[in-house]
Amino acid sequence: xxxxxxxxxxxxxxxxxxxxxxxxxxxxxxxxxxxxxxAWPVLVVVALAALGLVLGTKLGGIDAATAEALGAECLVVVxxxxxxxxxxxxxxxxTELPLLTGPGPQVLGRRLLRHVGPPLFLAVGIVLGHWFWT
Numbered sequence: 001x002x003x004x005x006x007x008x009x010x011x012x013x014x015x016x017x018x019x020x021x022x023x024x025x026x027x028x029x030x031x032x033x034x035x036x037x038x039a040w041p042v043l044v045v046v047a048l049a050a051l052g053l054v055l056g057t058k059l060g061g062i063d064a065a066t067a068e069a070l071g072a073e074c075l076v077v078v079x080x081x082x083x084x085x086x087x088x089x090x091x092x093x094x095t096e097l098p099l100l101t102g103p104g105p106q107v108l109g110r111r112l113l114r115h116v117g118p119p120l121f122l123a124v125g126i127v128l129g130h131w132f133w134t
Contacts, residue, residue: 009034011088033089042078049074072132 011033015026053071056062 009089009091030089036089038082038085042082046075046078049078068132 009030012027012030015023015030018026050071053062053067053074057064057067
């Protein structure tokens with residue numbers, strides 16, 4: 001637990017095991033990293049990648065199938081980086097983040113989505129993955 005009463009992120013814990021001369025700056029950087037909003041930069045990267053692939057297809061002579069594969073790979077890498085960021089940096093804030101089951105009114109759609117959503121999204125992801133990669 002840190003001074004605010006919440007458990008530190010794994011990145012902060014790794015910084016705590018660094019050699020003494022760099023431990024303080026690394027801990028401060030790890031504590032500040034949790035407050036960085038990565039949503040807009042991620043959307044900008046995805047938009048720029050999509051624009052680059054479209055321009056590469058139209059102007060640069062990249063085959064459409066190659067551009068689609070690169071676009072899918074870019075999306076997978078971006079989603080992996082977001083998941084890695086959440087696990088390494090934002091993990092200590094998980095109790096402070098609003099969840100689907102939060103204090104708001106639980107309408108039928110939210111309750112149904114909470115129970116049916118994950119298996120449904122998994123099945124849709126498997127079907128789309130099979131469709132794109134075969």
